[in-house]
Amino acid sequence: MKRYFALTVAIFVLALALLACQAAAPLVGSTPEPTALVSAALPALDVTPLVPVSIPNLTGQQETLVGLYTRVYPGVVSIRVATASGGSQGSGFVFDTDGHIVTNQHVVDGAKQIEVDFPSGFKAYGKLVGVDLDSDLAVIKVNVPAEELHPLLLGDSYQVQVGQQVVAIGNPFGLSGTMTLGIVSALGRTLPSQHDSPSGAKFSAADLIQTDAAINPGNSGGPLFNLNGAVIGVNRAIRTESANAVGEPVNSGIGFAIASNIVRRVIPAIIATGKYDYPYMGLSSLDDLPLAEIEMLGLTQTTGVYVTDVQPGSPAEKAGVLAGTTDTAVQGLKSGGDLIIAIDGTTIKNFSEMMRYLVNNKGAGDTVVLTILRGSEKVELAVVLGKRP
Structure with a gap:
C-alpha cells in the first residue's frame, strides 16, 4: 500500500493562544563667509520612461x-455530537430541501446523539x-422548517485549478460561522481511508484538494468554496506538526478537502x-519512489504505478497483473x-492519478484497460472492476 504521513482529522478541541524615533539636534556654529558661485554644465540624464503600475482592486475583492x-x-451548519466517551463538534452543510446534511464520517463516529445548529x-x-468510510463522508437527516434549509450548490472539482482562491466556512474550536481565505495548493492528493482492505492496510481515499486556507479542529465536514460560492470540497483533515498549549493539533497551512465530484457520486447513493x-x-503500490529504488527495481522510466502486491482472487489477479517477487x-x-x-489510454504518473481517474470515472462492473511495462515489453490488460470488499 502507499506510504502514509501523520494526519490529524479536524475534530473540535479548544485552546486560546495569548517605535522608536529620534529628533535631529539643531546645528550650532559661526556663520560662514559667502563664497562665489561657479557655474558648471550638468551631464545629460538618461531618463527611462516609467512603467505603469497596476494597483489591485482590493475593495472589489x-x-x-x-x-x-x-x-x-x-x-452552513455546526454539528454537536455526544458519544459514550464525551462529545465533539464539527461542521456541515445543507445538501437538499429534504433536510439532508453533509458532514464527515469521523465527525459522527460513535454518535449517540447528533445536534445540528x-x-x-x-x-x-x-x-x-x-456513512462512507472510504471518502470520510456522512449524511444526517433533520426535520426542520423549510426556511432553515438553504442547499448549497456543488461545483465541478475537475475545473478547479492550483492557485485558485478558495474560502472555508465552518465551526473551528466551536466558533461557528468562521470564514478563512486561501488558495488551492495541489489537486488529486491521496490519503488513507477508514476502510480496512483484505491485506489489513487501509484502502486509499482519492482525489483530495490540498489548500492553505486555515482549517482547524471543528472545520471537519464544512464546505470549501470557490469565489462563485460553489462547494468544491468538504474539509476533512490537516497535516501538521504544530500543537497548541494543551498538545492539540493546529493548522499549519496544509489542509485536505474531499473533492466535490466525489461528493456528487457518494452522497446520493448514501x-x-x-x-x-x-x-x-x-493491487497495492508505492507512490513516489526515490531514484535509487527505481534503479534497484530495474525500471526503465521514473513515472507510473509500480505494483507491489496483488490480492488473491482480485480483479487485478484475474486480469494477469503481476507484483514484484524478487528481494532487493x-x-x-x-x-x-x-x-x-x-x-x-490516459497516461498516469503515479498512484494518486490512477486512483483519481478510477473514483471519478468508473464503478463496479466497469472494465478498464491498463497499459503496463513488464521489463522491456509493453502489455495491455483488461480489468473488470469489482466492489471494495
Missing part, C-alpha cells in the same frame, strides 16, 4: 468575499442516514441505499512487478 459569505452562510439560531436533533460501492482492482537490498521491496503507465 472585499466586496466579493462579503457577498459570498452573505449568500452561502445560511447553508443553523445560522439563524435554530437547533434540531439529527438522524444518521449513512441517501438512497445507505452506502456507496467503490471500484476495486485489488531494501527490506520489503521486491523487483519484477508490473509498472502501470496508463489507464484507458
